[in-house]
Amino acid sequence: xxxxxxxxxxxxxxxxxxxxxxxxxxxxxxxxxxxxxxxxxxxxxxxxxxxxxxxxxxxxxxxxxxxxxxxxxxxxxxxxxxxxxxxxxxxxxxxxxxxxxxxxxxxxxxxxxxxxxxxxxxxxxxxxxxxxxxxxxxxxxxxxxxxxxxxxxxxxxxxxxxxxxxxxxxxxxxxxxxxxxxxxxxxxxxxxxxxxxxxxxxxxxxxxxxxxxxxxxxxxxxxxxxxxxxxxxxxxxxxxxxxxxxxxxxxxxxxxxxxxxxxxxxxxxxxxxxxxxxxxxxxxxxxxxxxxxxxxxxxxxxxxxxxxxxxxxxxxxxxxxxxxxxxxx
Amino acid sequence: xxxxxxxxxxxxxxxxxxxxxxxxxxxxxxxxxxxxxxxxxxxxxxxxxxxxxxxxxxxxxxxxxxxxxxxxxxxxxxxxxxxxxxxxxxxxxxxxxxxxxxxxxxxxxxxxxxxxxxxxxxxxxxxxxxxxxxxxxxxxxxxxxxxxxxxxxxxxxxxxxxxxxxxxxxxxxxxxxxxxxxxxxxxxxxxxxxxxxxxxxxxxxxxxxxxxxxxxxxxxxxxxxxxxxxxxxxxxxxxxxxxxxxxxxxxxxxxxxxxxxxxxxxxxxxxxxxxxxxxxxxxxxxxxxxxxxxxxxxxxxxxxxxxxxxxxxxxxxxxxxxxxxxxxxxxxxxxxxxxxxxxxxxxxxxxxxxxxxxxxxxxxxxxxxxxxxxxxxxxxxxxxxxxxxxxxxxxxxxxxxxxxxxxxxxxxxxxxxxxxxxxxxxxxxxxxxxxxxxxxxxxxxxxxxxxxxxxxxxxxxxxxxxxxxxxxxxxxxxxxxxxxxxxxxxxxxxxxxxxxxxxxxxxxxxxxxxxxxxxxxxxxxxxxxxxxxxxxxxxxxxxxxxxxxxxxxxxxxxxxxxxxxxxxxxxxxxxxxxxxxxxxxxxxxx
Numbered sequence: 031x032x033x034x035x036x037x038x039x040x041x042x043x044x045x046x047x048x049x050x051x052x053x054x055x056x057x058x059x060x061x062x063x064x065x066x067x068x069x070x071x072x073x074x075x076x077x078x079x080x081x082x083x084x085x086x087x088x089x090x091x092x093x094x095x096x097x098x099x100x101x102x103x104x105x106x107x108x109x110x111x112x113x114x115x116x117x118x119x120x121x122x123x124x125x126x127x128x129x130x131x132x133x134x135x136x137x138x139x140x141x142x143x144x145x146x147x148x149x150x151x152x153x154x155x156x157x158x159x160x161x162x163x164x165x166x167x168x169x170x171x172x173x174x175x176x177x178x179x180x181x182x183x184x185x186x187x188x189x190x191x192x193x194x195x196x197x198x199x200x201x202x203x204x205x206x207x208x209x210x211x212x213x214x215x216x217x218x219x220x221x222x223x224x225x226x227x228x229x230x231x232x233x234x235x236x237x238x239x240x241x242x243x244x245x246x247x248x249x250x251x252x253x254x255x256x257x258x259x260x261x262x263x264x265x266x267x268x269x270x271x272x273x274x275x276x277x278x279x280x281x282x283x284x285x286x287x288x289x290x291x292x293x294x295x296x297x298x299x300x301x302x303x304x305x306x307x308x309x310x311x312x313x314x315x316x317x318x319x320x321x322x323x324x325x326x327x328x329x330x331x332x333x334x335x336x337x338x339x340x341x342x343x344x345x346x347x348x349x350x351x352x353x354x355x356x357x358x359x
Numbered sequence: 360x361x362x363x364x365x366x367x368x369x370x371x372x373x374x375x376x377x378x379x380x381x382x383x384x385x386x387x388x389x390x391x392x393x394x395x396x397x398x399x400x401x402x403x404x405x406x407x408x409x410x411x412x413x414x415x416x417x418x419x420x421x422x423x424x425x426x427x428x429x430x431x432x433x434x435x436x437x438x439x440x441x442x443x444x445x446x447x448x449x450x451x452x453x454x455x456x457x458x459x460x461x462x463x464x465x466x467x468x469x470x471x472x473x474x475x476x477x478x479x480x481x482x483x484x485x486x487x488x489x490x491x492x493x494x495x496x497x498x499x500x501x502x503x504x505x506x507x508x509x510x511x512x513x514x515x516x517x518x519x520x521x522x523x524x525x526x527x528x529x530x531x532x533x534x535x536x537x538x539x540x541x542x543x544x545x546x547x548x549x550x551x552x553x554x555x556x557x558x559x560x561x562x563x564x565x566x567x568x569x570x571x572x573x574x575x576x577x578x579x580x581x582x583x584x585x586x587x588x589x590x591x592x593x594x595x596x597x598x599x600x601x602x603x604x605x606x607x608x609x610x611x612x613x614x615x616x617x618x619x620x621x622x623x624x625x626x627x628x629x630x631x632x633x634x635x636x637x638x639x640x641x642x643x644x645x646x647x648x649x650x651x652x653x654x655x656x657x658x659x660x661x662x663x664x665x666x667x668x669x670x671x672x673x674x675x676x677x678x679x680x681x682x683x684x685x686x687x688x689x690x691x692x693x694x695x696x697x698x699x700x701x702x703x704x705x706x707x708x709x710x711x712x713x714x715x716x717x718x719x720x721x722x723x724x725x726x727x728x729x730x731x732x733x734x735x736x737x738x739x740x741x742x743x744x745x746x747x748x749x750x751x752x753x754x755x756x757x758x759x760x761x762x763x764x765x766x767x768x769x770x771x772x773x774x775x776x777x778x779x780x781x782x783x784x785x786x787x788x789x790x791x792x793x794x795x796x797x798x799x800x801x802x803x804x805x806x807x808x809x810x811x812x813x814x815x816x817x818x819x820x821x822x823x824x825x826x827x828x829x830x831x832x833x834x835x836x837x838x839x840x841x842x843x844x845x846x847x848x849x850x851x852x853x854x855x856x857x858x859x860x861x862x863x864x865x866x867x868x869x870x871x872x873x874x875x876x877x878x879x880x881x882x883x884x885x886x887x888x889x890x891x892x893x894x895x896x897x898x899x900x901x902x903x904x905x906x907x908x909x910x911x912x913x914x915x916x917x918x919x920x921x922x923x924x925x926x927x928x929x930x931x932x933x934x935x936x937x938x939x940x941x942x943x944x945x946x947x948x949x
Contacts, residue, residue, distance in 0.1 A: 125592025309593020
């Protein structure tokens with residue numbers, strides 16, 4: 031197992047290096063650089079001195095080499111041109127972005143499973159009912175509607191249809207202004223929860239649909255297996271058949287899906303961050319992408335790649351844990 | 360902070376969050392207090408007549424969404440709107456934009472006009488309570504702005520390649536002198552915040568990194584109506600009143616009226632509108648498409664103010680007179696063709712469809728409003744007239760000889776018989792620019808010119824315009840945005856200007872028309888012209904010459920729109936570029 035882990039770590043590092051090369055090349059292939067956006071409004075002399083200061087006047091290979099050597103020698107992922115701050119600070123620690131990203135991830139994951147599981151069970155056990163049709167319709171909607179549209183529609187309904195403003199309730203962001211700098215209190219917690227639920231709903235919506243459809247398909251397949259028929263013919267109650275025999279076996283493949291869950295959730299969170307104005311890692315990444323703040327973009331891409339690798343690793347471990355036939359050596 | 364330490368601390372926080380909250384005090388949220396004013400000996404008095412709604416009352420908070428996080432609190436190196444929205448409220452210069460005094464109590468121009476002596480307001484203090492001295496002014500100019508190490512816009516301060524001399528006479532008097540008269544001095548000073556030497560003298564060598572977004576607010580001081588109270592990245596900036604502000608209203612009440620300005624970060628346009636309609640913000644600069652939904656709520660106090668169109672921006676079609684295609688190069692260099700292209704621009708349609716009717720047509724270069732003469736009756740105008748455009752094209756010899764609906768080049772061109780066609784570049788994210796390009800393409804098609812409108816990324820467009828002295832474009836729809844003293848016009852209209860993107864070959868002296876030399880001469884003269892009326896005349900002549908010879912096809916200037924809550928705030932008269940409050944010191948909460 032140790033050998034497997036070491037091999038796996040080696041492959042991951044090699045892949046990360048490859049990702050960094052591709053990401054850097056893509057950034058450099060795009061026309062212009064960070065300072066291009068200022069070319070129509072800043073004097074040429076200032077632009078030249080900024081280009082020199084940021085190292086953008088150097089050939090791309092030297093820029094890349096300096097960036098990589100900073101990471102290897104000092105775990106320095108570079109400097110944000112925009113903020114004049116270290117990249118890791120801009121992406122993760124400034125405004126507790128990583129903290130709020132994890133909070134949202136956790137809340138959305140719990141919500142997704144809590145909603146998807148009953149939906150899948152209900153539609154698998156009542157495949158011909160109207161409830162099942164509604165559930166399937168909901169799943170289809172969740173998969174079809176882009177996240178940004180869900181977020182905008184939700185805000186529109188809150189503001190223009192429900193007119194929550196008349197109740198003193200705000201939309202977007204994590205808090206209303208008076209609570210941002212205030213010490214923690216019950217009011218502040220309630221305000222956070224009010225602002226959090228639309229974000230959690232937006233992030234969860236598509237994932238609930240995917241999860242519910244996948245689990246429903248697995249359950250339907252398991253429920254049609256001969257051993258389920260045998261259990262039923264023995265007179266075992268439907269509840270026990272479902273929970274002890276069918277669900278446990280249907281859940282095994284779903285566990286492998288967990289590996290892709292992490293990157294998928296980070297992707298959904300990006301849209302929520304942009305529309306719902308959430309101060310999270312994805313928001314900082316998006317802003318840097320728009321401004322061509324190249325080292326923040328690069329560090330963000332490396333971070334998301336790491337998340338993907340970690341997700342896949344978790345998936346492999348879960349598979350081995352749930353299926354005795356799989357062993358890594 | 361070390362990342363692993365940070366992660367560990369956050370995981371712990373995550374785990375105990377609910378428990379900690381359960382124990383949290385149920386204390387009320389932030390309380391908004393009013394600063395205790397310390398009067399300046401000779402404050403600047405703002406009369407009730409200059410306030411749209413008259414005298415206001417002290418107290419209250421104004422909330423206005425900021426379009427992005429600030430990138431810095433350094434007013435000299437800031438370039439982004441998110442920072443500008445804050446820095447304009449916490450800083451002030453010796454002079455005001457309208458040429459009146461601000462931090463300076465008075466100024467005296469020497470008879471030979473080569474020096475100006477400024478006297479500071481007596482008793483004036485920075486927002487941290489430290490007295491302002493002439494040394495602070497010298498420090499700001501000489502040690503910071505003129506320093507080679509600082510990323511400042513120092514070009515505007517250069518006169519014949521030299522910075523002016525700054526001399527401290529005594530604590531409250533400073534003299535700025537140059538070898539020749541410096542007409543742009545007063546407007547430069549209006550855009551230059553006075554910095555506190557006592558807080559920044561240790562950071563001169565690394566000034567570009569000074570006053571970053573992580574600098575504690577207590578270490579930042581200025582002379583504007585507000586001070587930074589707190590900044591929570593990704594969420595909001597809170598500004599509190601500057602207790603030492605140097606303006607009062609005519610009844611002696613110290614300004615600003617507001618206790619606080621809160622600027623939540625909201626980057627999405629649609630979300631900013633929804634938050635305004637939801638009552639979360641007091642002020643919102645709307646887009647044309649937002650007007651109806653705001654006016655629908657006028658009974659609830661929602662109000663729309665339409666400001667006059669600006670004059671500084673230039674919205675143009677640029678024809679590359681150095682185009683690689685020899686036919687197009689010759690054609691674009693023909694003044695009659697450019698005049699025909701101006702006649703073909705249906706500015707009214709562009710304004711009505713792209714700007715919801717909120718704009719004014721323009722026929723000459725963008726320039727600050729005090730020098731703008733584009734409305735004069737005798738100003739050269741090639742206004743929309745398709746028959747005149749057709750006549751000019753016929754005169755040039757461009758005719759549709761094969762009857763396919765497209766004109767061909769005559770025999771006097773390098774490639775006679777070729778169809779007249781070109782690519783029109785514009786910015787893919789801008790519906791307004793794309794709308795203009797579409798209307799223009801259709802008009803030109805009806806004139807027998809084939810145009811392919813191609814929206815590209817902004818960076819691509821700028822790169823193709825500027826990053827090569829042989830620009831890689833044929834025609835482009837772009838906006839040139841500059842503001843401040845007209846000295847910047849040299850960047851665009853001088854033969855060697857860095858933004859002379861329609862004919863860089865002027866710099867090499869290739870086929871330079873006489874009018875271009877005249878423009879060059881006028882621009883050089885006006886930079887050293889000390890007599891304001893003579894300078895006005897030179898700039899007037901410059902505008903007329905440019906409008907006459909149409910190096911660029913000028914289109915329109917948009918009218919800025921503002922929306923506010925009339926039921927909540929008074930004396931709101933708009934924003935600058937939809938970013939910064941215009942009159943933060945006397946806006947009040949009703």
